[in-house]
Amino acid sequence: MTQIVPNASMAVLTDPAASLAQVMQAVIDVEKTVAFTRQTRIGISSNATIELLGIFLRRHAILSGVRAEITNGNYDDPIGDVQLFDAAQVEHIVLVPFFDNLLPSFEAQLGGLAPAAVASKEAEFRLRYRLTFERAKAFRTVFLCLFHRFGASAKPGADDAVAVAVARFNDALREDAADFGNIRLLDMEDIIRSVGRAAAFDPRFYFRAKAPYSAVFLDELARRVVQAARGFGKHFYKAIALDCDNTLWGGVIGEDLLNGIKLAPHDYPGNIFWRMQHELADLERNGILLCLCSKNNAADVDDALRNHRDMVLKDENIVLKKVNWNDKPQNLREIAQELSIGLDSIIFLDDSDFECAEVRSQLPMVRTFQVPKVLSEFPRVMLEIKELCLAGGISNESRLKTGQYRARAEAESLKAEFASHEDYLKSLELKVTLTRNSRTSIQRISELTQKSNQFNLNTRRYSEGEIARAMEDPETAVYSLEVSDRFGDAGLTGVAVIRYAGGAAHVEAFLMSCRVIGRGVENAIWGHIAARAALDGCARLEAEYRPTAKNAQVADFYDRLGLTLIEDLDGTRRYGIALDQFAPPHTPWIEVFYAG
Amino acid sequence: MLDELALKQVMASVLNIDAATIGENTSIDTIESWTSLRHMNLILALEDEFRVSIPDDEAANITDYPLIRLVLKHLLEG
Numbered sequence: 134m135t136q137i138v139p140n141a142s143m144a145v146l147t148d149p150a151a152s153l154a155q156v157m158q159a160v161i162d163v164e165k166t167v168a169f170t171r172q173t174r175i176g177i178s179s180n181a182t183i184e185l186l187g188i189f190l191r192r193h194a195i196l197s198g199v200r201a202e203i204t205n206g207n208y209d210d211p212i213g214d215v216q217l218f219d220a221a222q223v224e225h226i227v228l229v230p231f232f233d234n235l236l237p238s239f240e241a242q243l244g245g246l247a248p249a250a251v252a253s254k255e256a257e258f259r260l261r262y263r264l265t266f267e268r269a270k271a272f273r274t275v276f277l278c279l280f281h282r283f284g285a286s287a288k289p290g291a292d293d294a295v296a297v298a299v300a301r302f303n304d305a306l307r308e309d310a311a312d313f314g315n316i317r318l319l320d321m322e323d324i325i326r327s328v329g330r331a332a333a334f335d336p337r338f339y340f341r342a343k344a345p346y347s348a349v350f351l352d353e354l355a356r357r358v359v360q361a362a363r364g365f366g367k368h369f370y371k372a373i374a375l376d377c378d379n380t381l382w383g384g385v386i387g388e389d390l391l392n393g394i395k396l397a398p399h400d401y402p403g404n405i406f407w408r409m410q411h412e413l414a415d416l417e418r419n420g421i422l423l424c425l426c427s428k429n430n431a432a433d434v435d436d437a438l439r440n441h442r443d444m445v446l447k448d449e450n451i452v453l454k455k456v457n458w459n460d461k462p463q464n465l466r467e468i469a470q471e472l473s474i475g476l477d478s479i480i481f482l483d484d485s486d487f488e489c490a491e492v493r494s495q496l497p498m499v500r501t502f503q504v505p506k507v508l509s510e511f512p513r514v515m516l517e518i519k520e521l522c523l524a525g526g527i528s529n530e531s532r533l534k535t536g537q538y539r540a541r542a543e544a545e546s547l548k549a550e551f552a553s554h555e556d557y558l559k560s561l562e563l564k565v566t567l568t569r570n571s572r573t574s575i576q577r578i579s580e581l582t583q584k585s586n587q588f589n590l591n592t593r594r595y596s597e598g599e600i601a602r603a604m605e606d607p608e609t610a611v612y613s614l615e616v617s618d619r620f621g622d623a624g625l626t627g628v629a630v631i632r633y634a635g636g637a638a639h640v641e642a643f644l645m646s647c648r649v650i651g652r653g654v655e656n657a658i659w660g661h662i663a664a665r666a667a668l669d670g671c672a673r674l675e676a677e678y679r680p681t682a683k684n685a686q687v688a689d690f691y692d693r694l695g696l697t698l699i700e701d702l703d704g705t706r707r708y709g710i711a712l713d714q715f716a717p718p719h720t721p722w723i724e725v726f727y728a729g
Numbered sequence: 730m731l732d733e734l735a736l737k738q739v740m741a742s743v744l745n746i747d748a749a750t751i752g753e754n755t756s757i758d759t760i761e762s763w764t765s766l767r768h769m770n771l772i773l774a775l776e777d778e779f780r781v782s783i784p785d786d787e788a789a790n791i792t793d794y795p796l797i798r799l800v801l802k803h804l805l806e807g
Binding site for chain 1: 739769777
């Protein structure tokens with residue numbers, strides 16, 4: 134947001150006790166007066182009336198710094214809605230199939246319906262929703278709300294016909310959704326549990342207008358949608374920087390010594406810290422990088438990591454250690470630099486009021502969490518951290534990241550021993566595999582276009598559907614590159630989208646993961662891309678650089694690649710060169726394999 | 730006591746109109762944004778604001794300003 138936020142209105146939006154009318158007015162006021170730098174469009178589709186969800190989505194979007202425009206679908210027409218949303222340039226869809234309304238008062242009917250009748254309803258429902266998913270493939274995200282029951286069971290504790298049918302229909306939804314990478318499931322029963330069954334529904338409007346949900350329920354649903362969207366692409370947390378004393382264990386290692394710190398699984402409060410370490414280890418398995426950022430003697434902390442019998446996190450789970458007496462903002466800056474990630478990709482966890490305040494004031498882009506004074510609250514804080522890290526879903530390749538980053542850190546330390554940079558590069562035995570239209574990598578390619586900010590020439594985000602379409606389109610080619618060296622396999626870490634038009638190959642997008650920058654890989658692939666373009670009848674290569682807040686490091690990339698600057702319009706730089714004059718920098722230390 | 734200004738402000742917020750224009754003639758027939766869907770939101774917002782529960786039958790029928798005022802007065806003042 135670029136303008137001063139009207140404080141009173143923002144206060145209303147953060148106040149859980151604000152009345153519905155106050156929230157509506159505040160949403161309108163903030164949207165009217167604040168110039169948002171980020172916007173998104175959300176479509177809502179349901180077989181129930183949930184118009185009020187739009188207000189709450191706008192509320193929670195504003196709280197993440199995004200202006201959301203809502204398009205309401207028609208009643209019970211998901212396939213038609215997707216078409217409507219496409220025309221309205223919607224990015225995210227919230228799909229809310231409501232179980233009791235699949236047939237009139239379906240829950241009440243179920244006990245008396247023949248199994249064949251239920252099965253045929255299920256078949257019809259699946260067919261419609263599969264078609265909906267298929268047509269919604271090109272949207273960035275589809276938030277699919279799982280079914281839940283509307284009426285409470287008259288026999289609590291026993292599974293009645295409704296419970297059985299809801300579970301079965303949910304299995305069908307899960308199974309069908311699993312084929313689509315852009316679908317995120319939302320557990321509605323969990324929302325009902327958290328707001329309370331009695332508060333979740335408003336039967337008055339259900340029977341009059343098919344509007345079953347209360348405002349409280351829809352507010353919580355909206356909060357979870359925005360959270361699952363990670364503030365609509367604004368936040369991708371990649372690393373957690375952890376304090377040690379009273380964060381990873383109870384007590385102070387320098388004073389309480391190895392056997393004095395509290396970390397025993399069966400004793401309070403050690404059991405809380407032990408449990409939190411397990412949670413962190415789980416995040417690490419899911420691709421989140423764990424770092425230490427602690428004011429301590431490095432040897433004491435190493436001793437704890439290696440020799441404490443109850444330590445869950447070991448050396449191999451920690452990608453980077455900043456254990457010293459420097460101030461924490463300085464250490465966090467170094468962590469960002471050494472891992473080649475932005476400070477806004479880092480979560481910082483510490484117990485100290487002072488350290489948290491210092492990081493919050495000096496590095497507001499770092500997401501700071503404080504270990505609560507009441508330790509039994511710690512799991513709640515950890516859950517919030519986990520939700521932030523995992524909400525968007527994680528693809529397989531992300532899970533191997535800690536290993537890759539560590540291999541890279543080792544490479545950094547080897548660097549000093551070589552006489553020249555090129556000697557060093559040669560010793561890496563770099564191999565690059567360039568693949569054209571790799572259909573098995575669509576998910577990872579799309580993910581990379583969503584996540585890369587720094588080495589990204591155009592900062593165009595592609596959904597999986599868009600990548601798939603570009604691969605099918607004869608006028609377009611999607612190149613992806615995989616990098617490996619003798620330290621490890623960095624995986625798919627670069628993407629170039631080339632569009633052929635009017636005798637020119639136009640670079641629509643080019644981006645790379647910062648993990649592999651600085652070794653010439655970014656230059657090594659262009660010989661092949663240019664040769665293929667010439668084969669396809671092109672005479673020119675054209676490209677452009679679009680500036681963002683994050684990508685200054687590549688502002689002159691195309692100059693360095695050897696293209697000629699044609700024009701510079703407010704920082705957007707257009708380049709071009711005849712293919713027969715194009716000579717990208719020589720990279721003899723890289724072996725390039727070209728696959729298709 | 731019913732705070733009529735507060736009532737007008739709630740209606741203005743939900744219906745996205747200027748509170749000063751709300752008067753005796755304001756009704757679902759005269760306000761374009763007052764649709765049946767918005768009406769539901771209006772009832773929810775009124776209940777939330779004045780901490781009352783509007784009975785089912787009345788909720789559907791109070792579709793002009795004087796009627797809303799009457800029902801709320803009744804609920805608040807007994």
